[in-house]
Amino acid sequence: MIAITGATGNTGSVIAEKLLAAGVKVRVIGRDAGRLARFVAKGAEAFVADAKDAAGLAKAFAGTEAVYAMMPPNMTTTDPRGDQETTSDALARALADARVTHAVVLSSIGADKPAKTGPVVGLHNLEHKLNAVAGLNAVYLRAGYFMENVLPQAGVIKNFGFVGGPLRGDLKVPMVATRDIGAAAAELLRKRDFTSRQARELLGQRDLSYNEAASVIGKAIGNPGLGYMQLLPEQIKPALTGMGMSAQVADLLLELAESLNARHTVALEPRSAVNSTPTSFETFVAEEFVPRFQGKAATA
Numbered sequence: 001m002i003a004i005t006g007a008t009g010n011t012g013s014v015i016a017e018k019l020l021a022a023g024v025k026v027r028v029i030g031r032d033a034g035r036l037a038r039f040v041a042k043g044a045e046a047f048v049a050d051a052k053d054a055a056g057l058a059k060a061f062a063g064t065e066a067v068y069a070m071m072p073p074n075m076t077t078t079d080p081r082g083d084q085e086t087t088s089d090a091l092a093r094a095l096a097d098a099r100v101t102h103a104v105v106l107s108s109i110g111a112d113k114p115a116k117t118g119p120v121v122g123l124h125n126l127e128h129k130l131n132a133v134a135g136l137n138a139v140y141l142r143a144g145y146f147m148e149n150v151l152p153q154a155g156v157i158k159n160f161g162f163v164g165g166p167l168r169g170d171l172k173v174p175m176v177a178t179r180d181i182g183a184a185a186a187e188l189l190r191k192r193d194f195t196s197r198q199a200r201e202l203l204g205q206r207d208l209s210y211n212e213a214a215s216v217i218g219k220a221i222g223n224p225g226l227g228y229m230q231l232l233p234e235q236i237k238p239a240l241t242g243m244g245m246s247a248q249v250a251d252l253l254l255e256l257a258e259s260l261n262a263r264h265t266v267a268l269e270p271r272s273a274v275n276s277t278p279t280s281f282e283t284f285v286a287e288e289f290v291p292r293f294q295g296k297a298a299t300a
């Protein structure tokens, strides 16, 4: 039995589908039984538990051979760092109390740094808390910048005619599709051939700048002249809070952007066949961005 936190999310859902397809017994964890039902229909056990509920998570992890552990983002909290610490405390306690021996943990590039990386500080602290769990073998998957982060650009393009964000247009970052993270995690959970604690980076198919990303998107949506504009934090923050994000979460995300721009948050491993993953940005745009954009275009 393998337990999957955040099972309805980007990475967790891919892990659940892959393991179920391979005939592995799976316990999917989320806050709502209804949202987990699609996995139950395929043979999974469902367990409802909040990420901050150590006792509930310990029950969900009991009797499992491995756990996929991730910290769900909370976009509306006014205390995002406190929220992260409560969640990582609960995860560490639950893994210890359930005597879990193997965990695959979603982390991020930049988790090597203790400060000035926005929300990634919470992942740094998570790794450290799990290092202290006796008997736990863990892989910290330090993922690059999610390609899914560009999906809200569908609305930006529709409304303003350009791709816009806080990153420097020429800054190349490792962009990874969450489906590739899910596939890598599923493989690790199935094989469980890791010992001790180790960080492994997942850097996507290649490094890409937002200038390049805008060009790929432009070609795919029939707007080959589409460009990217770097915006100031004071321009972006109202847009983020206008979408329902708390001011405190917006500040943390802007700190992360600053950290990427300053090359404080960077991949540590040289790119290799091991840390590269298959989905190209072109494939992601064709399969995920264009349908989103067309939906936006149709409803705007």
Ligand SMILES: NC(=O)c1ccc[n+]([C@@H]2O[C@H](COP(=O)([O-])OP(=O)(O)OC[C@H]3O[C@@H](n4cnc5c(N)ncnc54)[C@H](OP(=O)(O)O)[C@@H]3O)[C@@H](O)[C@H]2O)c1
Pocket (backbone or CB within 6 Å): 005, 006, 007, 008, 009, 010, 011, 012, 029, 030, 031, 032, 035, 049, 050, 051, 052, 070, 071, 072, 073, 106, 107, 108, 109, 119, 123, 143, 144, 145, 146, 149, 178
């Ligand atoms: N964005 C990036 O570039 C990037 C890069 C590296 C790492 N990361 C990390 O990736 C993680 C996000 O991974 P993801 O995209 O796979 O997640 P996601 O799609 O945001 O999904 C998280 C899932 O967690 C569940 N959830 C939310 N709040 C919960 C709570 N309080 N208790 C229990 N479950 C809860 C939700 O399911 P239900 O609604 O069904 O409960 C949701 O489907 C974050 O830790 C982030 O820091 C992000």
